[in-house]
Amino acid sequence: MSAVCFYFQVHQPRRIKRYRFFDIGNDHEYFNDASEQDTNNARITRKVADKCYLPANEVMLENLRKHPEFKVAYSISGIALEQFEEYTPEVIESFKRLVDTGRVEILSETYHHSLTFLHSPEEFKRQVQLHADKVRELFGVRPYVFRNTELIYRNDIAELVADMGYLGMLAEGAEHLLGWRKPTFVYHAKNDPTFRLLLKHYKLSDDIAFRFSNRDWEEWPLTAPKFAQWVNAHNGDGHIINLFMDYETFGEHQWEDTGIFHFMRALPGEVLKQSDNFFVTPSEALSKYDPVGEVDAPDYVSWADVERDLSAWRSNAIQHDALRALAELEPEVRKSRDETLLRDWRRLSTSDHFYYMCTKWFQDGDVHAYFNPYESPYEAYIAYMNVLNDLRLRVRGGTKATRKRGVWESITHKTKGVLQAINS
């Protein structure tokens, strides 16, 4: 008997345009790039909607109609939902049709797909609440299971989330979390048997998400019957197979011509051919199975890169600096009680901004490069810090003149003599 739990992450950040030093104090629209570049959010949302969200939702709906046993779960960031409403409302309608089947579960997360757990538990909780409100407003459902940004997990995050009344959360089934244990069982958080965890079966998940179209892979081409066999092979080897991946796998990471949609269309039928296989949603899985053990995560674990830690967002000096600058501004933004300022600050908390600043991709190949709309991590940092400086000015009610430095005046006197000496 194998239960299969499909979960898809849906997210589109609001990318910052190429915001220059000269724009500070003059331009407060950070996300409205209308050029042909990949920082044009309207353009990207439209593109991904056409290539992925709309056709993939069609396939899922077809599967739900054809197989009454089929179930899936999504987490859709608030920042993505907003942009769908703005640029591609038909995507919202399409997700509504899925949720209305009653077999599609929506998970909770931070509205801004942020890393605020790093510096502000209060803000983290507010963003989770904002997201829950948005989901309720659009889909009329309440999420019971939490999924943190990019599956980032640590003991203290579990405590925070448990505190908010969630049943449990999702995490990466990494070896450094599980040791010899298998991700095919339900576990519980450290010191809290009531807060349950579903762990990603990263081998089978990545077979679809990363390796599907890789012709150097010995299993290529991956077909639905073959994948169903791998699922069947787990029979008696646990309770549940958690297949967690970016929804953009369908049509965006794996293009349509790789056959990914055909694969997904055929997969439920193939899995269900084995009569004791079935599908579950995360909340069903967490209620159905008792935890078999405790997971202790003193260090951050995520589903990103080979390291599966925080290094994609926080490893070099520019990432640390940008995160620090964002966090430092929070008390002032909050004190201003200005909704527009708070909204912009929150949009700057989206994890993708820091991902774009990662310099690991120079060594690790092109996974990061593909998802980076900037020419380099440094361009991403420059635009980000300029925007943050503009926001700081707005928060402090300052004007451009306050930025002028008095430094030169104070040192001119001292240095003039030296300059003359060198020049002569």
Added chain:
Amino acid sequence: MYGWEFPPSNSGGLGVACYGLTRALVDSGTEVRFVLPRKFPVAQTGATMVFADESSPLDREQARKFSSGYLSEEQHAFLRGKYPELQYGPSLFDEVLRYAALSPLIALQYDADVIHMHDWLSYPAGMAAKEATGTPLVAHVHATEFDRTGFGSVNQAVYDVERRGMYAADKVLAVSEYTKRVIVEQYGISPDKVVVVHNGIDADDAVVGTAAEAELRRLKEAGLSIVLFVGRLTLQKGPDYFLDAARKVIQHRPDTLFVVSGSGDMAKDIIDRAAELGIGDKVLFTGFLREKDLARLYSVSDLVVMPSVSEPFGIVPLESLLNGTPVLISKQSGVAEVIRNSLKTDFWDTDDMTNKIISVLDNPALKQTLAEEGTREARTQVWKKVARRCMMVYEKLAGSLSRV
């Protein structure tokens, strides 16, 4: 191998590149005989150095004639018939032709597997050597006439020699993808014939500064940031764009000092221009600096800017990074292809340049990351890697290979 200059008697990057490549080839077990047009002091590389003006007793007689500036009438007639485009050229062309006249003799005395020639000044010599011996010929393009003139008024005679050399060669080596495009588009060479071999830098060759100039240190301690330009003051290197960006930076960030290191035909214009822009007191001209002084300047600077209009490769950013200073480089350069951990800009977009300069000066984290990651990258761009790629080209041309 036919070259034109060699350290320490070099005026530019061509000699440095020839030295680095030669040394790495010798270290990798290739026998190199490096030919230069005349005798001057050269750095040791392990290669046999041959000076065309003293190549054989027979030639010594001729060399004396050359050094006094005359060719035999017979030779003159022969060469002029061969290179009509150089007929009315200045004395540099005469020297190029003298070099070509001597090269077959040298080539016949030495049984090379491949002849490798560096830039147009040695192309006639290399071509003559190939004609005499039938040995496969490689043309190495370190710069083209289009780079030297910033795609302005190209000297037709030079262009013709370059083109002729590339056509005569069995393979053309380009120092960057950028230069390969110029070779294909401007000289009509088939892309299949052109192999990109980026230049290198060896950490033990690059002079690394430790103590900064005392004066500059004092300025830094007073709170000034230093932005540095290193290069000949010619159209190609874009010093005028550097000044334009300097003016804009100073408007917003007066506590910034701009240092221009180099000399060239635009020196006077550039100094005048700084005064005109009203930033004369914040732009410092050091003139041409060598080795240790230059290294100190690199290490005391916060950022090095290379705003070249057209730069086939550009060694300055690598030197800067080996001194731990981050770089902002023109997208119209070959080095931009190998240093990804750098800031890049179009040379004409001085607003973008300004934005990036201010960002580096205002954000220590940016400076630090660019410096650390960039230096790591620069350290991998060693000449040994370049030599290995050249040897692959040689082997394809000559089968098994031992001598160049």
